[in-house]
Amino acid sequence: MARILKKEQWSDTIFSMLIEAKDVAKASKAGQFIILIPKEHGERVPLTIADSSKDEGWVQIVFQVVGKSTLELSRMNEGDELYSFVGPLGMPSEVEKFSGKVIMIGGGIGIAPIHPIAKTLKDLGNHVVSIIGARTADLLIMEDKMKEASTELIVATDDGSKGKKGFVNMVLEELLATEADNVDRIWAIGPPIMMKACTESAKKFNKPIIVSLNPIMVDGTGMCGACRVTVGGKTKFACVDGPEFDGALVDFDELMARQRQYKEQEQKALELYKA
Ligand code: FES
Structure with missing residues (x-):
């Protein structure tokens, strides 16, 4: 077991x-x-x-x-x-065969959860453009698997040690500047600050974007309240109502403030465990 x-x-x-x-x-x-x-x-x-x-x-x-x-x-x-x-x-991703392209964005450890969604969308016959990024080349994960799960793969690193130099949201914005008419849906998973930046880019071009709020969960049962998030003015729990939400409706500022609240306790628990 x-x-x-x-x-x-x-x-x-x-x-x-x-x-x-x-x-x-x-x-x-x-x-x-x-x-x-x-x-x-x-x-x-x-x-x-x-x-x-x-x-x-x-x-x-x-x-x-x-x-x-x-x-x-x-x-x-x-x-x-x-x-x-x-x-x-949690609720599965709402996947289907879109007529236009889909863009999948994975930042850092967020590449892991974006992978099965990209793979399923490609299996359904979609044209999948994936953008994966990390701080440096050493931290870039699952490149081969993402290549398999995508029709096109773009790599970016903050320091330019692999692929394009810059953040994934900058690559998204460049892509949308030329391709927006052909794009039907965007998914972005990564640190909240990255998902917020990607959402702002998608909004500029009026494109729907789905974000996954897995990183903010604690107990995953709907009981601890740590994953409480305001979506479209309503309170939701990422673990039972999500983890995926319409990025344009998520209050990212509130979400990031909540994440910071637990930093001190988390640090203490880690120090006690190491001692
Ligand atoms: Fe605790 Fe969702 S993770 S309520």
Whole structure:
């Protein structure tokens, strides 16, 4: 049950794991997430599914070590069993065959959750243009998988160490300046500041954009309230009403302020765990 079949370290802080989870793999749809607890008495960690195989019965998770629980998870090894692995959760992405192009944007660790959506859209016959970006070339993940899942792939890094130099929203804006008429839908997943910038670019060209608010979840059950977000003036919970929302309706400023609220407690928990 929920055994770690394969573990890879992709950078100082980014890890990929294939988890044996036949039922989750069978039922999962693009855009959904899982909640795991690394060890007994541990905290719940919600993570979007990066890939899955129904035939082989595994689910891939990709995570960055940001606090106590992700550090604990990163220290587990192939063959170890997770205390709990529940899913798939959340509403699946609303995918269909669009007549125009779709643009998929993954920033940093957000490339992992954008992957299954891109793959599903391509399988449906869409022309998928993906823009993936990271701070530096070393932090760029899943380039080969994204190439497979896309019709065209554009890479960008903040420092220009790979692909175009600049942020993914700058690449999006360049693309929309020439191609907007051919674009039907945009998806963007990454840090909230990136999703906000992409949403502003999409709005300029009057293009619909979907964002995934997985990064703001804590318990993933609708109970902790940490993922509360205002969408179109209404209160929503990213974990039960999302994780995907119409970017143009999301109050990103409120969302980013809420994320900062927990920084101090998270830091304390991490220091205690390391001690
Ligand atoms: Fe706690 Fe959604 S993550 S309520």
